[in-house]
Amino acid sequence: MSQLCQSDIFKKRSKLLSRDAQVDLSYERAKAIGLALGITLHDTLHLTQNFWDMHTDPIMVLDGAASMLLTIQYNLVAGTLAKYAATTRPDLVSLVEDILRWNVSGQFCLTELGRGLDIFRMKTSATLLPTGEFDLHTPLPSDAKFMPPTVPVKGLPCVAIVFAQLYVDGECRGPRPFLVNLNDRYDMCNGVTSMLLPPRGGSSPVNHALTSFNHVRLPPSALLGDLTKSNTMHRDFMSSIWHVAVGSLALGSAAIPNLQVASYIAARYFQRRHVTSVYGHPSPIISYRTLTCTKLVRCMDD
Template identity: 45%
Template sequence: MPSSTVDLSSSDLFRHHYEADPRDEHLERSYHRARAIGRHWRLTLDDIVNLTPKFWRIFTDGIILRDTVAHIIFTMQCNLVAGTIAPFVLKRPDLEPLMKQLLHFDVVSSYMLNEVGHGCDARNIETTATWQSDGGFILNTPSPSARKFMPPAIPVAGIPRVAVVFAQLRVKEEDRGIRPFVVPLHDGRKMYQGVKTWRLPKISSGQVLHHDLTSFNHVHLPSTALLGDLEPPANMRDQYLRSISRLVVGALAMSMWVVPFLKCAVYVVGKYSQQRTVQQGLHGERVPIITFRTQQLPIAHALAEAAVLEPFADWIATQHTSPSTSPAVKHGFSVILKVVLLQNGRGSLNELIERSGAQGMLPDNKLIELETLTRMVGIAEGEVLVLSIRFATELLLGRYSIPKAQDPSSLLAQHEAGLFGELRQLQQSIKDHRGQEYNQYILPQCRSIILAIGQRMAYEAAVDRGVDRDLLALYEAGALKSDSSWYVEQLGLSRAAQFDKERQACDAIMSQVDRHLDSLDIEPYCTAPMLSSSRWERFVDAAPLYTGDADFNEHRDSKL
């Protein structure tokens, strides 16, 4: 296992820059950092194919906080692109050089599935790859809505780029399904003939990887470009799902980013709240803002969530790599993790940003950027609401099941069973799960049932890991707040009783808040100037300074 990335984060390449560099310089530096991250971890074909512990560890590592764009580039290359190609390498030695280039970052890559007109319905993409009599293919974009709408395809940092492009395979006018093709895009400086890319505007809120539009105008590909064979699949849907299977892994991996995001945000705001003071009344003493319960609650809840979600993510990853877990259930696990991490991540990040004042809005403090990226996690590799609807529907229809609660008498297990029972009874009274009644009554509740399942699973995983009892208690209290009325109606747990559970757990955590903050082990990766007065002064010193020697008296006496 490679050494800690703390050493990498302190290298010259990862040195933090407070000054505002041009967009292109930021992007080029991020590509060099992605290459450094890739060479640090030294992933192998075995890591990619078998999803080893080293593979999963990467996605909760703190190095992502130093450059989120670099980590997005790294994740797309090692999971989506290398992961799609990897299963074919053992049978195709001609792919080995490309795989080595990808893992060593001698080339960069793009994963091109979605199109402008086809996001959630990517099975209906329009891009075609038509088989030719010489064994090759003609790759073509038939309309503006078929332009690939994915992260960058433009030349950056002089590094050649190759893409995995999904297209309809046409053989003698027969549609043989959506297939992946290996397509070189440019040599690091110029686009290859027939490949056209539009650079779209920057996504707002911090350093976030932008998207491009890419089209192909009758690009000739060799026979080796196709990943797979020419034979018509026995089942189009199954073949399509196999070809995009790394999206499931990607959804799981990207969801895990929320763990270091939460750790960073709560560490920064927690430390800031102990240093920032306000005066009590006109002549009172100055006290740290963390004195107030309204400041304590977001910090304590984020600490509890970070402590619970990390072992939950590890447990889900273990289940995902188990040979006894079916592909359908693996997909379900990734949806559950995504729903829970987004619920906690977005909620806590919003609260922490609100409690950090004007300084929390500065891009250099990262809070807004982390919140934006968490929103993007909800869209990337499958939009969270759409995934929730599909998975909840399959559970309600009994197509497969998930592990039952270890302790059915726990509050969270009772909540899960109660909600599921309510929806199952309602679903059985509806004839068509694609009809209007199902749309009106079931769809709006699908995400809630997935969240309930995930909250119960997360709590159990944290108990098994031996997470601090106070943190567990506050996580449970936070889960109760997400559906407070159900606990009042069904279990007779009054709002006052729920409030008191939260109060007691928060008191216990805040009595040892420094220990909990320091145990996050995230400080080496945090660069926020609001963390300390010395960092703030360095930040101010790097800002443009305006001075002058104008005479105010002359200005006052002059006539306007």
């Protein structure tokens, strides 16, 4: 990874670029990191050491947006799909491989603008039609999916795992995950709207957006799981989003490389910084046990 850090895409000063250019650069960096680490379906399914090493590698400190895109792509999307691909949906293996190779951008549409963390009571609906297809719909603007970066970027087609309340014969059977194509790398798919959100201050820009659906037709294969009514809807739902908990741990582990980098900078600073005692003998500041006695020392640069 040290060689990748020295490559052109990491030497660029992203803060001097426009927002769109910064976003594009972050996608390039995320792809480069992911391919260099060689994350596989096995890694995302079993949360191997290689999976955790990705989140604690010092290169993740260089671009916060790239690290966010990586954990969405590999944990939330590839990780969730890998569970189905390894059990009931072998047809999804090729899609997971495309996501891992960054041939496709993967997104995870769970939370809604008007509900916050009350995700079990989401309003986005997926109604089973007589043809076996599903009608995916956002009833109100407040029901739009919040945060996932779904606008077209870098020529990557985008697919998402979208959670919606499943309705069968007028009966709500609880929130279920659906596989939905969002854009074809240039334009949003029919019935899908993505509204770019303003950037957050003090952070690397990610193209976060509000995503809504206007009676989008989905094939029967879009449903991840089955139509069966369950007596444990809440437990089943929590099981389907358990990679969110994994993501919390993964993003928290990013503190490790950040502390490593901060410690290195502090150590190098203290090696450079000197103090001179009242007797005129300069010494590295790191050699002093304490600097509380300000009468005995005065700081000066080399």
